[in-house]
Amino acid sequence: MQKIISLSKRRGFIFQSSEIYGGVEALWDFGPLGTLLKNNIKLEWIKRFIQEEESVVLIDGTVLMHPKVWSASGHVTNFNDFLVECKKCHSRFRADFIADGYFVGKGKAEKKNQCPQCGGKDFTSPRQFNLMFKTFLGPIEDKAHTTYLRPETAQSMFTNFKLVQESMRLKLPFGIAQVGRAFRNEITTGNFIFRTREFEIAEIEYFVAPEEDEKYFNIWLEKWEKFFLDLGIKKEKLRRYEHPKENLAHYSKRTVDIEYKFPFGWSELAGVANRTDYDLKRHSQFSGQDLSYFDEEKKKKYFPYVIEPTMGLERVILAVLCDAYQEISGGRTKTTRPTKELEVLLKLDKKIAPIKVAILPLVKNKTELVKKAKEVYEILKPYFTCQYDELGSIGRRYRRLDEIGVPFAITIDFETLKKDDVTVRDRDTMQQERIKIENLVNFLKEKLEN
Numbered sequence: 001m002q003k004i005i006s007l008s009k010r011r012g013f014i015f016q017s018s019e020i021y022g023g024v025e026a027l028w029d030f031g032p033l034g035t036l037l038k039n040n041i042k043l044e045w046i047k048r049f050i051q052e053e054e055s056v057v058l059i060d061g062t063v064l065m066h067p068k069v070w071s072a073s074g075h076v077t078n079f080n081d082f083l084v085e086c087k088k089c090h091s092r093f094r095a096d097f098i099a100d101g102y103f104v105g106k107g108k109a110e111k112k113n114q115c116p117q118c119g120g121k122d123f124t125s126p127r128q129f130n131l132m133f134k135t136f137l138g139p140i141e142d143k144a145h146t147t148y149l150r151p152e153t154a155q156s157m158f159t160n161f162k163l164v165q166e167s168m169r170l171k172l173p174f175g176i177a178q179v180g181r182a183f184r185n186e187i188t189t190g191n192f193i194f195r196t197r198e199f200e201i202a203e204i205e206y207f208v209a210p211e212e213d214e215k216y217f218n219i220w221l222e223k224w225e226k227f228f229l230d231l232g233i234k235k236e237k238l239r240r241y242e243h244p245k246e247n248l249a250h251y252s253k254r255t256v257d258i259e260y261k262f263p264f265g266w267s268e269l270a271g272v273a274n275r276t277d278y279d280l281k282r283h284s285q286f287s288g289q290d291l292s293y294f295d296e297e298k299k300k301k302y303f304p305y306v307i308e309p310t311m312g313l314e315r316v317i318l319a320v321l322c323d324a325y326q327e328i329s330g331g332r333t334k335t336t337r338p339t340k341e342l343e344v345l346l347k348l349d350k351k352i353a354p355i356k357v358a359i360l361p362l363v364k365n366k367t368e369l370v371k372k373a374k375e376v377y378e379i380l381k382p383y384f385t386c387q388y389d390e391l392g393s394i395g396r397r398y399r400r401l402d403e404i405g406v407p408f409a410i411t412i413d414f415e416t417l418k419k420d421d422v423t424v425r426d427r428d429t430m431q432q433e434r435i436k437i438e439n440l441v442n443f444l445k446e447k448l449e450n
């Protein structure tokens, strides 16, 4: 994990928020490459689940909502963690994670666990702590104006259920999707971007006839899992975890987590829940608006059930980084003199790699080569995220590119000036091919799409 954190900082993927002030726990900023990576994952998600799913539409709701939303949703009463305090150093922990992932069960602190801060063994009894961040709507800071930063994106998909269904003339089954920020005042943090206080969720509320809930639960579980495999995550690093009935969230009939084997162990990457008709019924009750659905075929009115596949983007990013990270001691190129250095290869799937193509003049002190390389850069940049790099030996530049997962590197050499072709190096195979400049865009498009 330290290696991933250090690479992320060194190469502009992820930085600690407000680092110049000493940083803030569990808040992370995405740097230039991290932002591109995150956007690419979002775009893949939108393509897969909105563009290619004709029954799913995308919305973009607000982070702040009417205060009643959070009473109706059950978050004001139920969105709590049990918190225990070490009696010696007063550090606070989630009761079910007293020591580094060691599960002791909700509401019960076992004495044999030691405080990770001071080794103390005596904890207070567990008490409830609401994870939502409170704020005020408008200038008056009283109870009537109190609301919360959303802890999930789901609720605006329920409050907008009727508006979306009617404006888009949708019939069951259909889904409303959203990707956006969520906030949780987590007690136990750490493990880099795994559990943060501000993060992005991508989720779908898929509305179905009540009797079809189990069928669609299984369909969505498969689709969700496939998305991770198609992002290049290794199959053996994924598994399912079925939540026992007694630990289900207040709204859930069934929840299955998709877990990833992170460096600190198997942990939740994403999930699929059957939220039943809980949310639509509760919002109908609290708002006084009828959110039931009239089924024209069955000629009856009912509250649809909701299947909710959800994923946290930061966790997906952490999983793809861990999965793609490789170290090669002695260097990748066995034909040249082996380096003493450890070379890093970030084998990111081409679809999500932040930079797709690098353009490198063989040397920087030959004006004609630099001029030609810049021409090639101008040709390619409308089509791909490109990086122009002329600093250092060509081998060193390849290594820098491998470290950030650039799939293709193009070298402009003296042959280029004669034949108008370039070498294209493939990150994964290190094979080099000569390609005519006029064919370069199509060649790269084809390679990047397959």
Ligand code: GAP
Residues within 6 Å of the ligand: 151, 152, 153, 154, 184, 186, 193, 194, 195, 196, 197, 199, 201, 203, 268, 269, 270, 271, 308, 310, 311, 312, 313, 314, 315
């Ligand atoms: N609407 C359902 C919902 O919010 P959740 O399991 O509480 O379900 C959804 O959260 C996803 O968000 C999780 O599967 C996880 O990937 C991610 N997630 C949850 N809490 C997080 C946190 N504190 N930091 C980063 N990601 C988090």
